[in-house]
Amino acid sequence: MTEHSAAALVQEGITQLSGCSDSPRLDAEVLLQAACGINRTALACDPDQPVDPQSAAAFFVFLKRRSQKEPIACILGHKEFWSLEIRINQATLVPRPETEVLVETVLDAIPPDAAVDLADLGTGSGAIALALAAERPLAHITATDISRAALSKARENAKRLGLDIHFVEGDWFAPLAGRRFDAIVSNPPYVRQNDPALEAGPARFEPATALFAGEDGLDCIRAICADLKHHIKPDGLVALEHGHDQQSAVRGLLSAAGLESIVHVNDHAGLARVTSARMPH
Ligand SMILES: C[S@@+](CC[C@H](N)C(=O)[O-])C[C@H]1O[C@@H](n2cnc3c(N)ncnc32)[C@H](O)[C@@H]1O
Missing domain, CATH: 3.40.50.150 (Vaccinia Virus protein VP39)
Structure with a gap:
């Protein structure tokens, strides 16, 4: 399996989401954090860090869902409301x-x-x-x-x-x-x-x-x-x-x-x- 760097995944995310999201970079970074545990600070400090294949695969699944315009909150399973983290499900x-x-x-x-x-x-x-x-x-x-x-x-x-x-x-x-x-x-x-x-x-x-x-x-x-x-x-x-x-x-x-x-x-x-x-x- 190919090993991807964190920055390469984000770049791939931006490319895939450009036609379907108003904020492709932000979305790609949020999905990277959810799938791979790499937040924006860690990404900025070490963009070339390798991402293990399972986490990269999870990122690509998220990316596909987002490219079909599924809301980020549905993909992540939570949304902030009144400064509370509210977990959501399909119901x-x-x-x-x-x-x-x-x-x-x-x-x-x-x-x-x-x-x-x-x-x-x-x-x-x-x-x-x-x-x-x-x-x-x-x-x-x-x-x-x-x-x-x-x-x-x-x-x-x-x-x-x-x-x-x-x-x-x-x-x-x-x-x-x-x-x-x-x-x-x-x-x-x-x-x-x-x-x-x-x-x-x-x-x-x-x-x-x-x-x-x-x-x-x-x-x-x-x-x-x-x-x-x-x-x-x-x-x-x-x-x-x-x-x-x-x-x-x-x-x-x-x-x-x-x-x-x-x-x-x-x-x-x-x-x-x-x-x-x-x-x-
Ligand atoms: C627009 S959502 C609002 C959910 C939540 N209160 C919010 O503001 O995010 C409407 C909610 O009403 C519930 N609902 C629909 N029909 C209902 C009924 N007949 N009796 C009680 N709840 C119902 C739905 O399951 C759904 O959770």
Whole structure:
């Protein structure tokens, strides 16, 4: 088997990824570190260091996956969210930066010393619940998902990060019968079925149950809003992430569910991607 130097592998990576990634060098270096344990500093200090054949083979497998536009996070199996390392699997969505706006919205509404009861619906990897648990250690957080495989990854993340979250499996509020919360947060699926923008993009590597929500993308938000009144305490907060063109539909659904003080929050691109509301007293 040919022995490659670290620099030669990176160069090969840049060549293969140039047509399919906006950051071929960075991607090649990150994949080199994941496959061969050689970080950017070690690469800069000793570019000619030899790489053992098994590690080089692992690097080439990663490179092939990346050249098919698979997101780096899916290849590595983890993604940073709210400064936490969140592990992911094939059943979980890759946590997105815009979801940090949802976390910020909830944190703005919950004082640090409040022992609130909080639910995260459709927790996936657990990203939102984990970030909230890290910031609000006194909160009692329950996180749900319909996917057992996603919940198992979320549980694993909570254990590894030492964060206390109660996980339950089921369809939206079904596993929360009889329970009311001070705050309900969710980043549910909200993509229109067969959205052409997603078919060619990196989301094709993610689970359809985490993305799609019927013809108008609102099926899940509709299902959640339909049951809110049974699960939110008076003056309780609801915060939902949604698509950039769904704000008025979400406002209508929350208003029909009896919520007031409805506020849209923009993401860092200036698009309204989060809506919060309160249940009146
Ligand atoms: C857009 S992903 C969000 C994941 C995670 N909360 C995040 O922000 O990265 C939506 C999640 O909702 C879950 N989900 C889909 N349908 C559901 C249902 N009927 N009941 C509960 N969870 C559901 C999916 O499995 C997925 O984990």
